[in-house]
Amino acid sequence: MAQYARSPAVAVIRLRNPPVNTLSFAVLQALEDGLEKADADPSVKAVMICGENGKFSAGADIRGFSSPNRPVKSLAALVSLIESSKKPVVAAIEGIALGGGLEVALGCHYRVAHVKARMGLPEVTLGLLPGAEGTQRLPRLIGVPAALDMITTGKHIPATEALKLGLVDEVVEENTVEAAIRLANKVIGQPLGPRRLSLKPVPKLPDMEAFLSQARVRVKKQAQGCLAPELCFQAVRAATQMPFADGVRRERELFMVLLSSGQARALQYAFLAERAAQKWTTPGGASWSSATPQPVRSAAVIGLGTMGRGIVTSLVKANIPVVALEQDLEYLNTGRKAVMLLLEREAMKMEVGAQTLDFHNPARLQFTVDFDSLRDVDLVIEAVFENMALKKEIFHKLSRICKPGALLCTNTSALNIDEIASATSRPQQVIGTHFFSPAHVMRLLEIIYGRHTSPTAIATAVQLAKALKKVGVVVGNCFGFVGNRMMFPYVQQAVFLLEEGSRPEAVDRVLEDFGFKIGPFRMSDLAGLDVGWRSRQGQGLTGPSVPAGTPARQRQGQRYSPLPDLLCESGRFGQKTGKGWYQYEKAGGRTATPDPWLHSLLAQYRDTHGIEPRFIDQEEILERCLFSLINEGFAILAEGIASGPEHLDVIYINGYGWPKHKGGPMFYASTVGLPRVLAKLHKYSEAHPDVPGLQPSAFLKKLAAVGNPPIKEWMSYLSQQSSRL
Numbered sequence: 223m224a225q226y227a228r229s230p231a232v233a234v235i236r237l238r239n240p241p242v243n244t245l246s247f248a249v250l251q252a253l254e255d256g257l258e259k260a261d262a263d264p265s266v267k268a269v270m271i272c273g274e275n276g277k278f279s280a281g282a283d284i285r286g287f288s289s290p291n292r293p294v295k296s297l298a299a300l301v302s303l304i305e306s307s308k309k310p311v312v313a314a315i316e317g318i319a320l321g322g323g324l325e326v327a328l329g330c331h332y333r334v335a336h337v338k339a340r341m342g343l344p345e346v347t348l349g350l351l352p353g354a355e356g357t358q359r360l361p362r363l364i365g366v367p368a369a370l371d372m373i374t375t376g377k378h379i380p381a382t383e384a385l386k387l388g389l390v391d392e393v394v395e396e397n398t399v400e401a402a403i404r405l406a407n408k409v410i411g412q413p414l415g416p417r418r419l420s421l422k423p424v425p426k427l428p429d430m431e432a433f434l435s436q437a438r439v440r441v442k443k444q445a446q447g448c449l450a451p452e453l454c455f456q457a458v459r460a461a462t463q464m465p466f467a468d469g470v471r472r473e474r475e476l477f478m479v480l481l482s483s484g485q486a487r488a489l490q491y492a493f494l495a496e497r498a499a500q501k502w503t504t505p506g507g508a509s510w511s512s513a514t515p516q517p518v519r520s521a522a523v524i525g526l527g528t529m530g531r532g533i534v535t536s537l538v539k540a541n542i543p544v545v546a547l548e549q550d551l552e553y554l555n556t557g558r559k560a561v562m563l564l565l566e567r568e569a570m571k572m573e574v575g576a577q578t579l580d581f582h583n584p585a586r587l588q589f590t591v592d593f594d595s596l597r598d599v600d601l602v603i604e605a606v607f608e609n610m611a612l613k614k615e616i617f618h619k620l621s622r623i624c625k626p627g628a629l630l631c632t633n634t635s636a637l638n639i640d641e642i643a644s645a646t647s648r649p650q651q652v653i654g655t656h657f658f659s660p661a662h663v664m665r666l667l668e669i670i671y672g673r674h675t676s677p678t679a680i681a682t683a684v685q686l687a688k689a690l691k692k693v694g695v696v697v698g699n700c701f702g703f704v705g706n707r708m709m710f711p712y713v714q715q716a717v718f719l720l721e722e723g724s725r726p727e728a729v730d731r732v733l734e735d736f737g738f739k740i741g742p743f744r745m746s747d748l749a750g751l752d753v754g755w756r757s758r759q760g761q762g763l764t765g766p767s768v769p770a771g772t773p774a775r776q777r778q779g780q781r782y783s784p785l786p787d788l789l790c791e792s793g794r795f796g797q798k799t800g801k802g803w804y805q806y807e808k809a810g811g812r813t814a815t816p817d818p819w820l821h822s823l824l825a826q827y828r829d830t831h832g833i834e835p836r837f838i839d840q841e842e843i844l845e846r847c848l849f850s851l852i853n854e855g856f857a858i859l860a861e862g863i864a865s866g867p868e869h870l871d872v873i874y875i876n877g878y879g880w881p882k883h884k885g886g887p888m889f890y891a892s893t894v895g896l897p898r899v900l901a902k903l904h905k906y907s908e909a910h911p912d913v914p915g916l917q918p919s920a921f922l923k924k925l926a927a928v929g930n931p932p933i934k935e936w937m938s939y940l941s942q943q944s945s946r947l
């Protein structure tokens with residue numbers, strides 16, 4: 223709602239809709255009522271609009287866009303109503319003014335912001351455009367280049383930048399509401415015409431056409447298959463070509479195109495899924511609502527390889543003092559140099575000096591080979607390479623050395639958390655933290671609880687993720703956890719497709735056209751083929767421990783492809799060796815080129831194994847890779863490894879390059895329709911009966927049988943007994 227009060231001659235309208243003052247119907251109605259009341263009262267000479275609880279407004283309610291009663295038109299009408307007021311209206315912006323919230327402020331005649339406030343038009347990130355006339359007013363206020371940048375990227379800008387751009391009139395460090403009332407009193411009686419943005423011309427550029435055509439190329443490139451940035455561009459261009467009223471009509475048309483697009487639904491789902499994934503629960507009854515995190519005032523990282531370096535960098539950036547430990551001085555010095563380089567680069571990117579991050583201060587970042595230095599830290603992250611014996615040895619040591627209550631985290635992508643915890647006397651404090659490479663860049667943190675992990679330990683790891691500005695997703699303990707477990711059948715299908723007649727570049731192209739940043743073969747080359755090879759050797763799937771007489775393309779009665787092993791046996795480990803599924807310009811090179819050597823290996827391989835190559839179309843490539851991944855997702859949900867499909871989707875968007883505008887694999891399955899996914903899996907599993915990943919999971923079958931319910935209802939069809947944990 224909006225609350226109306228008086229500060230002698232100034233009417234104060236306060237937007238109130240916790241937690242972020244979204245612009246519901248009720249809020250808009252109350253705002254309109256407040257404006258009318260102020261207009262009708264002769265003793266009121268000016269109006270001030272602010273938000274409750276130190277926040278102006280986060281804009282329209284994202285949950286309301288799918289409702290047939292969405293308040294889109296009324297918001298635009300209200301912004302016009304504010305602008306046409308005969309009494310000056312001042313916005314007092316505290317905290318945030320985003321989306322429709324900023325559009326309301328643009329309707330006001332003056333804007334005062336608190337120095338810590340942030341402003342933005344993030345609609346593009348939700349697959350929309352600022353449809354309450356924001357694409358027409360903002361360019362008139364701050365010029366086309368700055369407006370286009372804000373509208374097509376959706377970035378939030380700080381108040382100081384807003385002041386430089388002319389988006390706000392004043393920035394204050396003290397009470398914003400009082401400052402806005404002061405300004406309102408000061409401007410009483412001044413002409414309002416020049417303050418009405420709809421009446422202003424769009425500032426001219428020396429060559430607007432040239433600017434716009436270059437900007438369009440840039441926007442298209444950044445969009446990566448997303449429709450909204452292009453339509454945002456078109457709406458701003460309309461502002462440069464048409465009078466205000468025509469521009470508004472064009473904005474409305476473009477908004478309606480976006481609103482009805484599947485991309486907008488997917489992006490809005492992705493926003494809400496990220497919030498839903500913060501609300502973790504475990505099958506044992508632990509939950510975000512009852513668990514309290516411990517403070518993390520200091521941390522240690524063990525192992526300064528690629529992962530450890532990124533993790534140290536993340537902790538320093540989050541202002542958490544770190545002790546970085548290596549096994550000997552040689553490794554320590556190499557690690558130290560690499561970490562310092564990363565931190566220097568990060569300081570430059572953040573446009574802060576090394577002093578601000580303070581990483582030369584040993585009280586903030588200390589390098590050591592002495593385990594005793596870990597005695598007092600609140601949290602340890604072990605990041606040595608994936609070797610169970612080594613990890614257990616380290617955890618045994620930590621259990622003896624670390625103070626009681628210290629959280630003991632292992633950075634692993636697949637190893638059993640319970641087995642690692644068994645090496646300690648405090649398994650309740652052991653938890654998996656699966657960082658993604660590069661750890662200081664990637665947003666995802668998979669948080670894996672074991673059988674004995676305490677709710678406090680889970681809550682502390684979730685809190686740590688927040689402090690590191692990462693998205694922490696809590697999952698159960700199984701081989702590969704959620705992300706990698708779903709990835710196995712996907713990569714397996716990709717390799718089987720090569721056996722049957724396809725090529726790496728053809729498979730990658732289909733998945734990149736779908737929207738993945740890189741396809742499965744380029745991804746394997748980047749990650750290093752030797753990682754999986756070592757893991758398969760450890761599992762006895764390849765190498766000398768495979769019993770004599772085992773068929774080359776079968777393991778335990780299931781189809782197996784030795785192709786990746788053959789590449790590794792030829793020393794082709796991917797980018798690092800300059801050869802893998804592709805060839806590269808040099809070892810460590812990044813430009814993948816199709817490799818005739820590999821094509822002839824595939825031809826020979828098919829001859830040797832009597833495989834008749836066939837043409838495989840794009841549909842089959844896409845469906846076999848994606849539906850097997852999705853199928854595993856249903857098995858994961860049924861086992862209680864993750865508490866909802868949103869968790870899986872957040873993992874895939876933030877850790878595996880899944881295109882956000884397709885909402886994540888489980889959301890995508892819901893848009894394809896579960897009966898269709900099921901029918902396709904049936905078809906492919908009949909053709910490949912020895913591939914368990916293609917056999918539809920029981921949960922998928924159940925959901926299809928009960929009539930393809932909406933994604934938010936899926937978990938209600940899962941009986942408690944089916945949970946494995």
Ligand SMILES: CC/C=C\CC(=O)SCCNC(=O)CCNC(=O)[C@H](O)C(C)(C)COP(=O)(O)OP(=O)(O)OC[C@H]1O[C@@H](n2cnc3c(N)ncnc32)[C@H](O)[C@@H]1OP(=O)(O)O
Nearest residue numbers: 242244280281282283284285294320321322344353354497
């Ligand atoms: C004609 C069209 C006109 C207008 C179009 C629009 O206005 S579209 C909406 C544009 N606004 C946004 O995109 C803002 C989205 N919100 C955020 O970026 C962040 O939530 C915010 C406001 C910066 C706060 O971040 P913080 O990390 O502090 O909290 P959190 O994200 O967890 O949010 C707290 C709860 O608020 C809910 N929420 C936030 N914004 C909205 C919104 N616009 N609509 C609905 N709900 C919103 C969020 O889901 C959290 O709720 P919870 O129940 O805890 O999940």
